[in-house]
Amino acid sequence: MWNLTRFASSRLSRTRRLFCSAIPGPCIVHKRGTDILHDPWFNKDTGFPLTERDRLGLRGLLPPRVISFEQQYDRFMDSYHSLEKNTKGLPDSVVALAKWRILNRLHDRNETLYYRVLMDNIKDFAPIIYTPTVGLVCQNYSGLFRRPRGMYFSAKDKGEMMSMIYNWPSQHVDMIVLTDGSRILGLGDLGVQGIGIPIGKLDMYVAAAGINPQRILPVMLDVGTNNQKLLEDQLYLGLRQPRLEGEEYLSIVDEFMEAVHTRWPKAIVQFEDFQMKWAFETLDRYRKRFCMFNDDIQGTAGVALAGLLGSARAQGRSLANFPDQKIVVVGAGSAGLGVLSTAVQAVVRMTGKHETAAQNFFLLDKDGLVTKERKNLNPAAAPFAKDPGQIVGLREGASLLDVVKKVKPDVLLGLSGVGGVFNEEVLKALRESDSTRPAIFAMSNPTMNAECTAADAFKHAGENIVFASGSPFENIQLGNGKVGYVNQANNMYLFPGIGLGSLVSGARFITDGMLQAAAECLASYMRDEEIQKGILYPSISSIRHITAEVGASVLRAAVGEGLAEGHGEVGPKELAHMSKEETVEYVFRNMWFPIYSPLVHEK
Numbered sequence: 001m002w003n004l005t006r007f008a009s010s011r012l013s014r015t016r017r018l019f020c021s022a023i024p025g026p027c028i029v030h031k032r033g034t035d036i037l038h039d040p041w042f043n044k045d046t047g048f049p050l051t052e053r054d055r056l057g058l059r060g061l062l063p064p065r066v067i068s069f070e071q072q073y074d075r076f077m078d079s080y081h082s083l084e085k086n087t088k089g090l091p092d093s094v095v096a097l098a099k100w101r102i103l104n105r106l107h108d109r110n111e112t113l114y115y116r117v118l119m120d121n122i123k124d125f126a127p128i129i130y131t132p133t134v135g136l137v138c139q140n141y142s143g144l145f146r147r148p149r150g151m152y153f154s155a156k157d158k159g160e161m162m163s164m165i166y167n168w169p170s171q172h173v174d175m176i177v178l179t180d181g182s183r184i185l186g187l188g189d190l191g192v193q194g195i196g197i198p199i200g201k202l203d204m205y206v207a208a209a210g211i212n213p214q215r216i217l218p219v220m221l222d223v224g225t226n227n228q229k230l231l232e233d234q235l236y237l238g239l240r241q242p243r244l245e246g247e248e249y250l251s252i253v254d255e256f257m258e259a260v261h262t263r264w265p266k267a268i269v270q271f272e273d274f275q276m277k278w279a280f281e282t283l284d285r286y287r288k289r290f291c292m293f294n295d296d297i298q299g300t301a302g303v304a305l306a307g308l309l310g311s312a313r314a315q316g317r318s319l320a321n322f323p324d325q326k327i328v329v330v331g332a333g334s335a336g337l338g339v340l341s342t343a344v345q346a347v348v349r350m351t352g353k354h355e356t357a358a359q360n361f362f363l364l365d366k367d368g369l370v371t372k373e374r375k376n377l378n379p380a381a382a383p384f385a386k387d388p389g390q391i392v393g394l395r396e397g398a399s400l401l402d403v404v405k406k407v408k409p410d411v412l413l414g415l416s417g418v419g420g421v422f423n424e425e426v427l428k429a430l431r432e433s434d435s436t437r438p439a440i441f442a443m444s445n446p447t448m449n450a451e452c453t454a455a456d457a458f459k460h461a462g463e464n465i466v467f468a469s470g471s472p473f474e475n476i477q478l479g480n481g482k483v484g485y486v487n488q489a490n491n492m493y494l495f496p497g498i499g500l501g502s503l504v505s506g507a508r509f510i511t512d513g514m515l516q517a518a519a520e521c522l523a524s525y526m527r528d529e530e531i532q533k534g535i536l537y538p539s540i541s542s543i544r545h546i547t548a549e550v551g552a553s554v555l556r557a558a559v560g561e562g563l564a565e566g567h568g569e570v571g572p573k574e575l576a577h578m579s580k581e582e583t584v585e586y587v588f589r590n591m592w593f594p595i596y597s598p599l600v601h602e603k
């Protein structure tokens with residue numbers, strides 16, 4: 001069922017070959033002179049060749065010397081390294097924000113250069129533009145604000161959204177990431193300041209999936225905030241009113257979705273960091289009407305499932321043993337429930353049995369073990385609630401420590417948003433696990449919200465564990481040359497491929513089958529040698545490659561389900577006739593690559 005055939009070991013060199021063959025086509029621009037210099041989509045700074053300066057009315061507006069793209073790149077990296085040197089010893093948050101600022105300034109000025117440095121240095125820069133620093137940026141957004149990015153629709157815009165959507169300057173939009181700021185990472189309700197998350201996610205879309213940055217749109221739906229501190233902050237940039245609820249709330253989201261669909265019927269909308277009740281409700285409401293998905297529920301689930309299958313392999317077990325794995329999930333929110341639903345579906349596919357599929361899964365929330373005795377049991381958590389009669393020695397609301405001691409799980413997976421909840425006692429209790437190689441997934445973001453650090457996990461739970469976290473940690477040196485590998489179990493390994501595959505297939509909807517294909521692709525990506533070392537996910541440095549593979553799997557699933565309507569000049573029949581290899585090449589061909597294109601002025 002799970003195809004574990006590996007791709008050729010030359011996967012990176014093949015990726016490079018495909019990129020290098022990209023010859024930049026001309027880019028039509030409707031502006032001239034300083035308007036171009038002030039537009040980060042087209043600006044090349046000192047990189048404009050003289051002939052182009054003449055054509056575009058730029059002569060005299062720039063110093064005479066033309067600097068090559070490579071020289072500009074090196075100059076930026078030199079400045080970045082100087083900043084690193086000059087900020088040594090300062091508090092982590094100060095250094096992180098300084099790094100974010102220098103990248104953000106480049107982003108505001110010259111997107112081609114920005115995305116090239118981001119792509120080439122993704123391992124170093126992802127922690128700045130994405131988790132963990134993006135969390136700090138959101139927390140401080142109103143103070144850091146200099147220029148707007150993306151669009152802001154507020155409760156005050158009701159009735160206006162259909163016309164507002166035409167204020168966006170791009171004719172074409174492929175990918176939208178939308179938040180209402182109600183649950184930003186594990187930081188809670190940050191209101192309008194949550195816009196940093198769609199911006200960071202879309203940066204990953206450009207870097208990993210090669211979505212053209214002129215075709216992305218980060219969106220904040222500001223329906224108020226219940227964060228008292230923000231409401232009292234004179235500098236807060238969002239609506240200073242409590243969040244809309246019920247039908248009032250839904251009518252705002254409905255209006256936005258209709259407006260988007262009217263202007264860009266093919267745009268894909270990724271819902272991000274919505275509080276649980278709206279995450280599930282909006283997914284249910286829109287998934288059969290629009291091409292959309294919820295990253296926290298669906299993207300996270302696929303990445304977690306790939307990791308869970310990987311940890312079964314890391315114990316030397318065959319995947320057929322996956323249903324026997326005892327998995328404790330801490331956090332019954334949108335992410336935790338998404339993971340459990342997907343894991344149960346995988347068990348059902350493997351065993352064909354529905355009734356017993358959840359028997360080895362244990363769910364805890366802030367009130368402890370979730371059982372059928374739970375008062376006001378959330379219906380979405382009900383399928384995972386234990387029957388107290390069946391779990392000897394464990395009662396409703398049992399503590400995490402008691403659950404770990406009794407269950408002796410193979411996997412402890414955290415999506416609680418609570419930093420340090422896998423404390424020393426809990427980690428030590430995991431030493432008694434029935435597994436030969438217990439796995440710990442501390443998936444909450446940003447770093448301070450991780451359920452435990454990598455160092456504590458290896459120290460207290462033992463050197464033999466497999467470890468993954470949502471935000472990055474360094475590998476742990478265990479002594480005697482042994483390394484405790486740290487994986488980043490983050491939905492960034494899937495959402496770019498889900499979006500890209502849906503886009504280039506022209507899928508009408510994003511189905512469970514397409515999401516399953518994405519997860520299976522990621523699960524089968526790693527070689528046994530890597531898995532044996534405890535490496536469950538590819539290096540982030542190869543994220544474009546894995547994203548192309550995931551995108552191609554999603555595309556093939558869309559074709560298989562008869563949902564692919566084609567993209568650009570490639571119709572559904574051509575997609576259906578492509579071999580597996582051809583779909584990957586097709587996906588690569590559709591990726592944007594940051595390179596200066598000749599600009600041609602058109603009135």
Ligand SMILES: NC(=O)C1=CN([C@@H]2O[C@H](COP(=O)(O)OP(=O)(O)OC[C@H]3O[C@@H](n4cnc5c(N)ncnc54)[C@H](O)[C@@H]3O)[C@@H](O)[C@H]2O)C=CC1
Binds near residue numbers: 331446
């Ligand atoms: N690594 C990744 O790719 C992803 C990570 N996340 C992270 O997961 C976390 C949760 O996200 P959501 O599920 O959307 O949030 P949520 O707010 O919907 O759910 C949080 C859950 O944790 C439970 N909880 C709170 N305190 C707890 C405690 N002390 N012990 C046990 N459970 C506790 C709550 O009862 C609730 O069920 C966030 O920190 C987020 O950053 C979310 C999506 C993807």
Ligand SMILES: CC(=O)C(=O)O
Binds near residue numbers: 186296490491492
């Ligand atoms: C990674 C992500 O989507 C989150 O922490 O919410």
Ligand SMILES: [Mg+2]
Binds near residue numbers: 295296
């Ligand atoms: Mg999220």
